[in-house]
Amino acid sequence: MGDDVVVSLDLSNYELRWPASLFISEGERVLRSTGPWQDRAIWLMTEALAGTTAVADFEDLPNHTAPTSDPWATTATGWGTKRAVMDQHDWFTELIRRAPELKHAAAPRPYWPQRRGNGLAHDGSTARDTRRDFARLIGEFADNGYLVEVFGEECIDDHSELPDPSDVIDRRLGIPDLWPLAPEAWGEDTFYGLIEVFHDLVSRPRTRRFHSYSGCGWHHSEFHNGPARILYRWKVNQLLREAGIEYELAAEGEDLGRLVAVTDDARSQLVHRALNDSPPDTTAGVRHAIALFRGRDASAESKRSAIFNLARILEERRALIKEHLGKDEGALFEIANRFDLRHRRADQRGEYDEAFLDWIFWWYLATVELTNRLIASRSLA
Incomplete structure (x- = not known):
């Protein structure tokens, strides 16, 4: 009687060329697929992992297409020995489960001509x-x-x-x-x-x-x-x-798949929350405002329109804001009313740097997100 043959999964030789979350979701789909799945798994690894090492390791493992009830089944290790603990299905399952541990493939360190600034393949542009x-x-x-x-x-x-x-x-x-x-x-x-x-x-x-x-x-x-x-x-x-x-390229919103201005992580997270957590009656307005503001060719007029859309949403929530801010609620709307943003009256101020538009947009979007959370907390009460 032999012992179990334990085959461990060594991740040190594999490098990921995809986002880990995408590799996991596509790998889990492979594992859920009906019929022969090995070709799908090999194709996924060919695409998502650098080199051929992972595919070679996978193909070296036994393929137990169906579980056996005989714990002493004959295997490549000889009669009377339990089958290997890890077969192709076990191995691929663990690879997908541990995908966040994989290192990402990186470009090789610069070679001599590149370090010396003499790369012949570049024209300086x-x-x-x-x-x-x-x-x-x-x-x-x-x-x-x-x-x-x-x-x-x-x-x-x-x-x-x-x-x-x-x-x-x-x-x-x-x-x-x-x-x-x-x-x-x-x-x-x-x-x-x-x-x-x-x-x-x-x-x-x-x-x-x-x-x-x-x-x-x-x-x-x-x-x-x-x-x-x-x-x-x-x-x-x-x-x-x-x-x-x-x-x-925007990953969500009305401008999905279109080039938008890069923002820092905090503001990117704010955009994500505003897009995904707004109530249905305001989602379209929020999406449109964000698309107007962050477009690659966004003009000052586009940014004013974006602010106007957010100010309209906040106006509809004025009672809620006043309930939580008290008399300070008016300060939120004073800027939009006194500056050349919404009503465009002759007595409004219009001489200001475009950076002011950026500041007021992010302030208003953060306030929309805050009121989203207040509305959500009311519904849970």
Whole structure:
């Protein structure tokens, strides 16, 4: 009689190329899938983890497709020995459970020419380099099948005419001949427009099959745009941040998937709470105000309109505010009434720096969020 063979999961050799939360959600979906699941698991690890080490470790493990009631079943370790404690299902389950422990893949430390400032691949233009990096990123998404749902996929057995990618982009952006991507030809508006367009085009294939006939290659299927857009925002925002570009793709709100001004973590959390915790009758107004204020091309007039939307919500809650602030409630509305924000009267003040608009917007949004919590606490009482 032998002992259990315990196979431990060593995470030190695996590096994550995805957000951990996305890897977990897609991994849990794989584990819930019916029928053969190993190919889905291998595809997920191929995408989300750097290198091939994890896939190789997974494939080395036994595949117990069904539990056995015989504790002394014959295994590769010999007759009369209990089966290994960890099989492919156990291993993958633990990998997903422990995903937050995985280190993220990082770019290699600079090599000699880069440290010496003699990199031959760069022309000295940070903007151009960023655009080339973005084009390479889109190439990676395309290679992994993320554009198949909208661009189609060639197959030697299928002679259907595929959509023209340039036409697909042109219909959305209004600029022809953008595919294949040529980053050296893009102006700023085209570059930022493409960032937003591809956010709406990507869709993750959860399965793939290899068509070996005449070297046809991989074919992708079972598309879902939710995880694709999460991954796309994560990768593009990382690219923009590293380039020092102070925009990011919005992850929620009326301007989901559109470039917005970067804010600090505290204000980002405030936006998240205001978007998600507002009562149904004010949600649309809050979403619209935030979209007006944080848009990449937001003007002073857009910011005034955003403040007006928030002031209207607060006006409707004036009794609630007065109940908690007493006579100080009037100070909240005095600024909106005395300055050139809402009523636009001749006696209002209009000569002030645009930074004032930023201050009043965040003050009003924080007050909306405060009143959201007061309303919620009343409903629980």
